[in-house]
Amino acid sequence: MGRVVIKPQKKSNDKYQRILDAAIIVFAEQGFFRSTVAQIAKAAGVADGTIYLYFKNKEDILVRIFDDKTRQVFARFRVAVDEADNAIDKLRNLIRTHLSEFQNNIHMAVLYQSETHQSTRLVEVQIREMSKMYLDIVSEIVEQGQQENRIRKNLYLGLVKRFILGAVDEVINTWIHSGGTYELASMADPLVSLFINGIGTPQKQGDTSWHKS
């Protein structure tokens, strides 16, 4: 996949990309089931039949979107995290990148939200993989934070990961349903603060941890 530049290949690749990009928009705007292959073809500026030269069927388009596009996005998460040193900064970089990538790509954000919350996912494998990748990064950060003594040690890591991912997801979902207007990335710092400090008053002995009762 890396060498490139052979003419027919390039041209094909061009159509492949155009179809993929068109599909992202059409799927995001109408949902997978309400979208028709004809709509995607029209949006991509190709004939209906051409779709089937590049994709096995309608569902395959969705699968490839997740294969190609979301992998790229998630790769950037890795980079962003590696750019920071301590756990808190890593977490902040992760969330900031997460929010800004989705902000720059509202159609992918919509697709991702929609597909991840389906019970019978069309892209089950891909989502599991990406979800795991994301949660592994968070795990890594949390564990580093614990070593750095910036993050508490008596945590249920499996839950902490959901806690963080879920909050970020919901912020994105709210943004989507508001029409994607306001500045999403600016939510990163306040979110990290909530993750780290919680909402409780710090001065109290305040331990309401779950293992108590």
Add this chain to the structure above:
Amino acid sequence: MGRVVIKPQKKSNDKYQRILDAAIIVFAEQGFFRSTVAQIAKAAGVADGTIYLYFKNKEDILVRIFDDKTRQVFARFRVAVDEADNAIDKLRNLIRTHLSEFQNNIHMAVLYQSETHQSTRLVEVQIREMSKMYLDIVSEIVEQGQQENRIRKNLYLGLVKRFILGAVDEVINTWIHSGGTYELASMADPLVSLFINGIGTPQKQGDTSWHKS
């Protein structure tokens, strides 16, 4: 099959409920668009045409599910919250009820997760209303907690609400995709602890702001 004869209720209400209950299962298992009216009819033990005596069309079934079922569930949240005195306990009751209601109603949980994360929702109005109801309860609790000095005052309330709802949602979503096997309600206390205390180490005094690096 012969001994226990359950009388077919002459009350049409019976059929209405049977169709509704059947639809919840079918929609949850296959998704709205992959489900056919014939499947629902079969699951409900009625003829295809009978569906249309009780529902305007396929979409109307989904709308009524949200109108009827989820309202009932959300009414219980209110009750649970009112049973507690202080804000922390209210929050714990809310989340515990939320989790246990969805645990007892996995199909509704699936439907709810799916519909709330669609971009073009079929039940937009209902979801907006319920979402607002839920977030209002959370607001109320947070504000009471601030008066009780149990919850910090320098909070961005709009974000705090998403932060809490998102985390709970993600816990439910994870549970659904694990097959709904483990005890969901037991996540309530650990979650509340995370909300209140965050994941940061508490020993640092006075640092409650997020912009301090």
Add this chain to the structure above:
Amino acid sequence: MGRVVIKPQKKSNDKYQRILDAAIIVFAEQGFFRSTVAQIAKAAGVADGTIYLYFKNKEDILVRIFDDKTRQVFARFRVAVDEADNAIDKLRNLIRTHLSEFQNNIHMAVLYQSETHQSTRLVEVQIREMSKMYLDIVSEIVEQGQQENRIRKNLYLGLVKRFILGAVDEVINTWIHSGGTYELASMADPLVSLFINGIGTPQKQGDTSWHKS
């Protein structure tokens, strides 16, 4: 329940009439195929199933309408014709009655127009019979007129009958599609005049009609 036996019988008859009358209106307004049995039942103020106590099926309603109602109307044509002495007056009475009956019964007029011009008539037998009855009356009148020397003898009777019936029908059809507003019966005299005198200028002599007498 068995005490009063007379009432139900009368009541039944009442229901029969109500259904028939309701059906005439519904069929006229929507056409036979677009009308539903449920609509007729509702218009008649009876239950759907009740229709089937009085009529074999939907088509049977239409048949009975023609059997009952139109026979009554055509009976009056006979009476009107018999009230006049000479052929011209008989023709005038026939047409005047025809127009005024249909004017007083626009829904029947609509039904009649519609059904008589269908290729596969649902009431073929009835229409043939009534058509014959009408044309026979016209024949009778024309023949009497020929004996009275009021009507030409070198006529193709089969055509003359159509010529008269067609013109009257078209006048009615035009009236229907104008909304049935103006005075239909007033067309009788001018029509008869056209039938008798034609539209040609009378002054010429030395007749050469279309076939050599």
Add this chain to the structure above:
Amino acid sequence: MGRVVIKPQKKSNDKYQRILDAAIIVFAEQGFFRSTVAQIAKAAGVADGTIYLYFKNKEDILVRIFDDKTRQVFARFRVAVDEADNAIDKLRNLIRTHLSEFQNNIHMAVLYQSETHQSTRLVEVQIREMSKMYLDIVSEIVEQGQQENRIRKNLYLGLVKRFILGAVDEVINTWIHSGGTYELASMADPLVSLFINGIGTPQKQGDTSWHKS
């Protein structure tokens, strides 16, 4: 007109015509409502779905039949009329063409008879337009005849038009219901004679003959 235009293809034009022609026959034989799209497709030798590449829906097929076919027919009336000089000959040409066109096109004749006599017409606009066109031609002829002193001047023109059109229509309708067997066009001359001379005895002021042959 702002109708939705369906792609006029070169090769597909063939299919368009085949569907149209098949539909004329199917509609004529069974009536619009009893005809199914599947029947038309089968008669045209195409798949059911193919119909919808060329027509918006079932009703659209009927509309296009009237748009396309009947306009052609009516155009010929104009030509036939223009070929004659005096009013009587024009009228004869009109009626002769009318009868022979419908004779050569019995299915269209059936469709036309049926649709024009419906109260709620599916092709209201088209029929109104064609009806007006026809009646305008008749008006023109009559007025010319009056100038030529071949047609009486004290006529109610609105009625005369109906009188002529109705008689012709009825002759066609009778022919249709006889099975379309005999020679329809041969009715033209006798009909014109009836229009001109009427059926009354000319004894008063002599003859009412309309032409010298």
Add this chain to the structure above:
DNA sequence: GATGAATGAGAATTCATTCAT
């Protein structure tokens, strides 16, 4: 490779008719 016309399986919905009450 591209095309887009053609296909036909499949789905939603309607409604005449039946039948238990």
Add this chain to the structure above:
DNA sequence: AATGAATGAATTCTCATTCAT
């Protein structure tokens, strides 16, 4: 007799996919 809920056959229309050009 009267009801009207229930039925399911029948119909219209959509759209993913194919294939001849």
